[in-house]
Amino acid sequence: LHAHVCHVWSCLSAVCLCLQAKPIGFLERYPALVTGFFFFMWYFLNVIFNILNKKIFDYFPYPYFVSVTHLSVGVLYCLISWSTGLLKRAPMNSTLLKLLLPVAICHAIGHVTSTVSFAAVSVSFAHTIKALEPFFNAAASQFILGQQVPFTLWLSLAPVVIGVSVASLTELSFNWTGFINAMISNISFTYRSIYSKKAMTDMDSTNLYAYISIIALIVCIPPALIIEGPQLVQHGFKDAIAKVGLTKLVSNIFLAGLFYHLYNQVATNTLQRVAPLTHAVGNVLKRVFVIGFSIIIFGNKITTQTGIGTGIAISGVALYSVIKAKIEEEKKVC
Template identity: 80%
Template structure:
């Protein structure tokens, strides 16, 4: 490259004999030959490379020439098409994208709870409905795997053994939640499920042997007090709904414990798909045994007589789809945010569900129930903030 640059000027046969005016002219010609427009994209390399040093040295005013070289290289680089790639909307406005994820998570959750309760008003068979929830999600996952969105992650016997306890707890917690939804008001079930942090803390302390700070335990006192106040005067209270919601809390607590033992490199979408498949297999036998005979005798026919076959089938399909999508959106949303934002999101989600269910179904609640629910939600918020702060300190340290 250096030999080509020097041969670009016929007058450069010996540097000592050049006059200042001629050297200035020859330097310009040499530089022009050395830096064609199509090869200036690496301007810095051209400027400081060996091929340009002879031409620069021929100039009697090197500072001025160097300034022009830099300006020429910069302008050529801008017009070369190798400028920075344009920033996409997702990268430019990450807060708006995260906000949209939160909105969709809440929206799908509220729609699921409302539609789920409406189905129970004319089809009170929570075991079968639970199977439908999981079955629609499994079909969705299988379809996604078929088209490669996402690509199915391989699973072996060892990983399967780890996931089975998680899926069993997921199935039990899901079914008992639906039994509670069918038996009592949606708002009351979610008030009882506000106790889930209490069970998580107890399991961490007494089963996993983890030390729980006293501040975390104190923050749970309002949760227990609020749930107790709400339960005493809840107009839709019955023991089936209350006990089922409590069993759901315990089941999901153990699901968290087994999930920590089954930590894997598999992405959350594939992991949730495998858990859903196993949970569906677990849920089918009790649904057939407990509700199968009644469904074949009167259950299906009564529901079809009340709302029609088309509405009955579409309601079951959409409630299953909303169940799967809101769980998937919850996972995707919580992966994008910090622990504290995660905590706030979970608390606000429960507030949204309770509030919308009261408005939609017109549930009458006593003043004590309303105060108790508010105290319980405030306690959950306090617990979540403290726990998120502890997790953040662990992460930083």
């Protein structure tokens, strides 16, 4: 187990360091190849995380604890990177901590509720519900931040709402636990975006995400201990070990946490390399990628109506993303 984990850790660490490095020589002449590799790694890591994470819940149905392990592995990754000099640690102060605290709390709530949703319903349906996130972002911008959202943006969100509604009505794995937690996750990540804008700093994205992960981990531990702690001590760990063995349980949970941290890190680094429109379209395609692979891997049965609803929702997100990105680019030009 130790050798296997160390090998995976070293390989993925090397990949991430390469992703953050400036291209030289051949790569400098062909930046499109570098950008393409970024997108490939983003999609690959995200798909592997979603599949591995869902399989864990088959024999270890404790999403609060699993959420903590996701963040724990990410924090461990950052601490090792800092201590070995692979990543230069940015200084932290009380002012910055106060700014990052609400961002991290929203990140913690959003991550936990997302994980609970993925444990309760199919991966494809959970991602369909999470397609509503742009709607909450637009609502927050209009009614909380006081920013005028163009009518064309609101119009583009109509297919998203309709598509999710249609998919929900006939989804075979539907239950209220999964649906409500996915909606709470959407709201939490919307507020995270709002607080992130207020907490804009000169710190690089990798260090910023590392600090947010550390604070979010501290926030997630108490509810995990209270809600699932007694069950885990009484029979949770024993049942899982009896089903798959200690080695598989520990390695799968560890790898899920590592893939979670890396795909978030690569997604952030990708955003820094491409235009908003490119990233927006890439994000939509990523969701399609994950939904498609999850249906194939898990053999989820979906009704025709659910498939149509999912397609409408994703198309709406694509339309919204393109319109919003163009509006942002026009603002920069002006």
